[in-house]
Amino acid sequence: MNSIKQKDSKLRLFTQSKMFSLLLLLVLEVVVFTVWAWIKQGGNSFLTFKSLTTIINTMTVPGFLALGAAFLMISGNIDLSSASIGAFGAMFIAASIQYFHFTWWLAIACALVIAIAFGVLNAVLVNEFRFQPFIATMAMSSVIKGLLAFISMDPKAAAPVATTITLSPQVVDFLGGSPVKILEFIGKKKFFAGSAIEIPFNIILLIAAFIIYGVILRQTKFGMKVYLVGGNPMAARLVGVNPKKVSYILFANSAFAAGIAGVITHSKTLQGSSIALQADTFTGLTAAMLGGISFGGGSGGMGGAFIGLLITRAFAQGMLAINASSYITTAFSGVLLIIALSIDFASQRRATARAIKGV
Amino acid sequence: MSFFKKQFKTICLLLLFVIFFAIASVVSIKNGKSAFLAGPAIRSLLFQMSAGGVMMVGMACLLMSGSIDLSTDSQALLGIILFAKLLQIKNSAGNAAIPWGVAFLICAALMVAIALLHSFLCNKLRFMPFIATIATSSVYSGISTWWTSGGTVAINRASFVNLGKTSILTIGKQSFLPVLFIISAAIIFIYAIMLIYTRFGRRIYLVGGNPMAARLAGINITKVSTILFVNNSVLALIGGLMWSAQKKMASVQFSTAAPSMSGMTAAILGGVSFMGGGATGLGGAFVGLILLNTFTYSLNYYPIFTEQKWDWLQITLGGLILIIALILDATSAQRAHRQMLAARKKAVQAAASKA
Numbered sequence: 001m002n003s004i005k006q007k008d009s010k011l012r013l014f015t016q017s018k019m020f021s022l023l024l025l026l027v028l029e030v031v032v033f034t035v036w037a038w039i040k041q042g043g044n045s046f047l048t049f050k051s052l053t054t055i056i057n058t059m060t061v062p063g064f065l066a067l068g069a070a071f072l073m074i075s076g077n078i079d080l081s082s083a084s085i086g087a088f089g090a091m092f093i094a095a096s097i098q099y100f101h102f103t104w105w106l107a108i109a110c111a112l113v114i115a116i117a118f119g120v121l122n123a124v125l126v127n128e129f130r131f132q133p134f135i136a137t138m139a140m141s142s143v144i145k146g147l148l149a150f151i152s153m154d155p156k157a158a159a160p161v162a163t164t165i166t167l168s169p170q171v172v173d174f175l176g177g178s179p180v181k182i183l184e185f186i187g188k189k190k191f192f193a194g195s196a197i198e199i200p201f202n203i204i205l206l207i208a209a210f211i212i213y214g215v216i217l218r219q220t221k222f223g224m225k226v227y228l229v230g231g232n233p234m235a236a237r238l239v240g241v242n243p244k245k246v247s248y249i250l251f252a253n254s255a256f257a258a259g260i261a262g263v264i265t266h267s268k269t270l271q272g273s274s275i276a277l278q279a280d281t282f283t284g285l286t287a288a289m290l291g292g293i294s295f296g297g298g299s300g301g302m303g304g305a306f307i308g309l310l311i312t313r314a315f316a317q318g319m320l321a322i323n324a325s326s327y328i329t330t331a332f333s334g335v336l337l338i339i340a341l342s343i344d345f346a347s348q349r350r351a352t353a354r355a356i357k358g359v
Numbered sequence: 360m361s362f363f364k365k366q367f368k369t370i371c372l373l374l375l376f377v378i379f380f381a382i383a384s385v386v387s388i389k390n391g392k393s394a395f396l397a398g399p400a401i402r403s404l405l406f407q408m409s410a411g412g413v414m415m416v417g418m419a420c421l422l423m424s425g426s427i428d429l430s431t432d433s434q435a436l437l438g439i440i441l442f443a444k445l446l447q448i449k450n451s452a453g454n455a456a457i458p459w460g461v462a463f464l465i466c467a468a469l470m471v472a473i474a475l476l477h478s479f480l481c482n483k484l485r486f487m488p489f490i491a492t493i494a495t496s497s498v499y500s501g502i503s504t505w506w507t508s509g510g511t512v513a514i515n516r517a518s519f520v521n522l523g524k525t526s527i528l529t530i531g532k533q534s535f536l537p538v539l540f541i542i543s544a545a546i547i548f549i550y551a552i553m554l555i556y557t558r559f560g561r562r563i564y565l566v567g568g569n570p571m572a573a574r575l576a577g578i579n580i581t582k583v584s585t586i587l588f589v590n591n592s593v594l595a596l597i598g599g600l601m602w603s604a605q606k607k608m609a610s611v612q613f614s615t616a617a618p619s620m621s622g623m624t625a626a627i628l629g630g631v632s633f634m635g636g637g638a639t640g641l642g643g644a645f646v647g648l649i650l651l652n653t654f655t656y657s658l659n660y661y662p663i664f665t666e667q668k669w670d671w672l673q674i675t676l677g678g679l680i681l682i683i684a685l686i687l688d689a690t691s692a693q694r695a696h697r698q699m700l701a702a703r704k705k706a707v708q709a710a711a712s713k714a
Contacts, residue, residue: 125682129689134489139681146675153671282493327509331501337494338480345484 018292018347022307025290025343029311033318046321049196055313060202061086061277063309064261065284066291067213068254070305073285073293074217075250076230077133079122081141082258082284085115087277088148089262093183094165094272095151101171104182112259118144119255123248141281152274165272187267202264209257214302226250231298279330282337287312290340294348312336368630368691369643376650383657395660401535402526406605408652409543412645414598415622416550417591419631419644422623423554425567426481426488426584428591430496431619434473435599436611437499438466442600443512443609446519459519463600470592473499477592478585504611511610514603523604539601546594551641563587567632595619621677625651628684632692651680 014020030047037046065082072079089111096102096110118140125136152165189201217223228236229243236243265276291308293300315336319329387395394400414431421428428434442462450456473495480491514520526534554560565573566583574580598618603609629647658673 125685129686130692131685131689135685136682139678139685142678143675143682144678146671146673146678149671149674282497325505327501327505329501331498331505334494334497334501337497338491341480341486341491341494342484345486 018343019304019307021343021347022290022292022304022311026307026311026314029314029318033314033321037318037321040322046318051317051321053198055310055317056197056203057200058316059309059313060200060206060264061261062280062283062287062312063206063306064209064257064264065280066287066305066309067209067284067302068257069284070288070291070293070300070302071213071217071226072250072254073288074230074298074300075226075246076233076298077126077247077250078285079119079137079251079254080134080281080285081118081122081137081144082254082261083277083281084141084144084148085118085255085258086262086265086280087274088118088144088151089115089259090266090276091148091152091165091272091274093263093266094167094270098165098167098171108263111262112256115255115259115262116252117255119252119258120248122255123251126251127244127247148274152272164274167270183267183270187264187270202267205260205264209260210302210306217302222246222249227298282333283312286333286337286340289337289344292344292347294344308340368687369646372629372643372646372650376646376653379650379654379657383653383660386662387657387660395657398535400660402537404652404656405535405537405540406523406601407656408648409537409540410598410601410605411618411622411625411652412540412543412598412648413546413594413601414619415626415644415648416547416641417587417594418619418623419626419641420550420554420563421587421591422626422631423567424563424583424587425570426587427623428477428492428588429489430477430492430499431591431595432614432617433496433499433503434470434592435595435619436503436609436614437473438470438596439599439603439609439613440503440506440512441469442466443514443603444506446514446516447512455516459516463596466596467593470596471589474588474592475585478581478588481588482581482584500611500614503614507609507611509611511608511612513608515607519604520607523601523607537605539605543601546597547641547645551645554640559583559586621651621655622648624677624681624684627681627688630688630691632688647684654680 034044034047038044065086068082069079092111092114093107096107097104102110122133122137122140125131125140126133129136186202186205190198191201192198217226225236225241225246228239228241229246233243236246261277266272287308288300288305289308290311291300291302291304291306293305315333316329319332324332384393384396387393414435418428418431442459445457445462445465446455446459448456477488477492477495480486480495481488523537523539526537528534528536554563562573562578562583565576566578566580570580599613602613602618625647626644627647628651629641629643629645631641631644655673655676658676
């Protein structure tokens with residue numbers, strides 16, 4: 001009796017939980033990179049406030065990608081086009097302000113609407129034509145990249161494809177400076193600037209979004225539906241949930257989150273770039289997967305996804321601290337994804353074993 | 360008649376091919392001479408097809424078994440870079456130390472090791488094939504770019520490069536049929552026969568169509584899957600080497616063209632079902648390959664596409680063609696399903712009326 005009680009004690013449960021192994025992984029990562037950077041640079045160059053600030057600064061964009069990816073993956077789907085959608089959004093805002101003198105809110109609204117339209121298109125391909133989600137979204141991704149090249153052309157110059165569009169001072173003056181002020185606030189405003197840890201405005205947006213989505217997932221009927229559709233679509237249909245409707249909403253939502261990521265990408269640099277977010281195709285997915293959201297769907301939560309995000313960002317920062325070339329970083333990001341998958345596999349097997357034992 | 364009905368899709372694709380070919384030949388006429396319908400253009404089209412064709416075979420077999428390998432391009436890239444680096448090794452006398460046949464065998468061993476890793480990840484750890492291979496893909500391409508610093512490694516071994524240069528048959532003094540294309544076509548032919556007439560070929564279909572039934576029928580699914588991964592990786596290496604032989608180098612440019620992705624598109628276009636199984640063999644896929652390559656290659660010969668402002672359309676087309684191929688796949692699968700239901704209904708009615 002006593003032993004059973006001990007088994008169920010809170011601490012014990014926590015150490016067995018996935019959250020604990022994730023935190024352990026994060027700590028392990030920090031230790032490894034600190035030591036490695038110390039050996040390589042002859043001093044502490046990783047475990048500093050500066051790294052922390054950089055991590056916080058670079059977290060927002062992949063964070064929003066992870067947000068959309070996490071919801072989709074819990075429902076058993078996947079979207080590989082979200083990075084392209086985000087890049088398209090960023091470019092669209094730049095092009096529409098620069099060439100057509102849109103006001104800032106119109107540009108952002110149009111970019112988000114177009115992003116959602118792409119998401120719905122993904123959902124149509126997956127639900128109506130029954131494509132495999134990954135192949136449908138991969139094909140969409142290259143279509144979107146082509147359109148991105150299209151909108152980045154300068155209509156007046158009839159010039160070849162521009163790679164970046166920067167808002168010119170004349171346009172900013174013409175519009176009274178307002179678009180830049182607001183966009184700069186989104187992208188560059190920092191609280192406690194100059195102190196050890198600066199808190200950018202957009203990280204507050206991200207954390208708010210994570211909390212809201214977490215509450216939706218845990219506390220509302222819709223959140224339950226998402227888990228149900230992911231865990232067992234057949235059962236979901238039998239209890240009266242429409243999996244198609246859930247899928248449409250989640251694809252649109254993923255594209256919307258990617259659109260927000262695009263807005264933030266643009267507002268950070270006030271540029272549109274045709275190669276923006278190209279390296280971020282899998283960062284969102286990796287973060288979500290590390291956070292315990294498994295590919296089969298039906299499990300995981302936003303807290304885990306957030307720690308997963310921290311792990312991927314700390315990894316990227318660590319690779320910088322040890323001066324690894326970007327090619328090697330690419331190679332190791334693949335390894336990180338495989339580690340994420342292996343953790344998922346191990347925890348699933350343990351869960352099955354426990355279920356069989358009947359504990 | 361039933362032959363035409365059965366091969367309806369393939370015949371449509373062939374007709375499309377003829378149409379594209381004719382249009383390209385006509386629009387590229389300059390000074391009364393067609394630039395497209397000439398020795399050099401046809402030869403480079405066939406070159407492009409030969410590397411893509413070999414890679415398509417491996418991918419098509421994987422697709423038929425319900426699996427996929429998205430790292431094929433970066434595997435082949437790693438393979439050809441290793442190959443080029445091996446050829447550069449010199450012995451103490453300053454001569455080349457390794458004959459290219461031996462280098463090929465070493466690279467093939469690397470490919471087998473990679474394929475075994477994939478098989479382990481997908482069959483033992485039960486990762487989804489596409490996500491596991493996407494992850495490993497960035498490992499291989501990262502290593503290859505790091506190894507070459509994003510540049511190229513020249514290959515100047517005469518016996519190897521000549522293989523890429525040689526062509527036979529001529530149109531107006533210029534030969535157009537590369538030996539590599541003959542090899543590629545032969546490989547496709549052999550695999551097509553293998554799929555239809557051997558026991559192993561039938562097993563691939565069975566595993567793809569219904570894995571559970573296949574297991575109950577006593578087929579070792581893991582074994583089939585492992586063989587197909589190995590097969591795909593080695594064919595990818597051969598395809599990559601065909602590309603290197605003709606370009607005389609190993610370079611990261613190889614994977615930007617994504618030959619295995621276009622091979623996959625061609626296979627799906629030709630009726631290899633993405634859901635595994637599927638009744639069409641490699642014949643349809645071959646027609647798809649010819650159609651797709653002719654189409655994308657002939658775009659360069661349209662006067663308007665030489666302007667840079669149409670670049671975006673060429674990028675978009677890659678995705679659009681894949682989507683169209685998949686829609687065709689989906690609608691034909693739905694039609695087949697309806698036909699099956701109708702046939703079953705008829706049979707039930709017949710049985711009822713008999714009773």
